Amino acid sequence: MKQKFAIAWRAGISCGLVLAVAEVAFGVALFFLRPAMNEFISGGYIDFSTLFPLGISWAAFLFLLLAVYFACGMITAKWLAPTPVPSMEIAVVGAVAGAIAEVVRSLVSVVINFALSLASPLVSVSPSDALFVALENAGLRLVCGLPAFILLAAVVAGVSAYLFSIIFFRETTTQ
16 A cells, blocks of 8 residues: 555656646746737737737647656556556556646746746736736636646556556455
């Protein structure tokens, strides 16, 4: 039992660090794409071509998140393969590993989101309200974003671990 969750922690922290680095890179990309968002908001006309790079960046980042969650489940199943663990338990441990990875990423994400909102507020935010808006964004990220992404990570990593253990490893029964 202790070994299973040690593997979950190791896989979760490993994948979480990869996601944290990706989150920092995504934050830098958003910082440079922020003027396009400001131009769209203050432009008075609807030109979605200014938001195309931003949409591509979000879609690519979401794909990267899902791929790393999937890989986290696969890594967990691979590391648990030598142990006599049934596939359902591997799925649970994979879900725990995915949730741990997402917690690591979300903690970095809250800091990046706060810094981005404070350093480069949108046009509609007055300079005197920038700190309040940054705190509000960080709070919303913690209260709404963290649980939603933890659930997404747990489901994707758990399903991945389960499928990977069934496809590539033999099914074992509990003793």
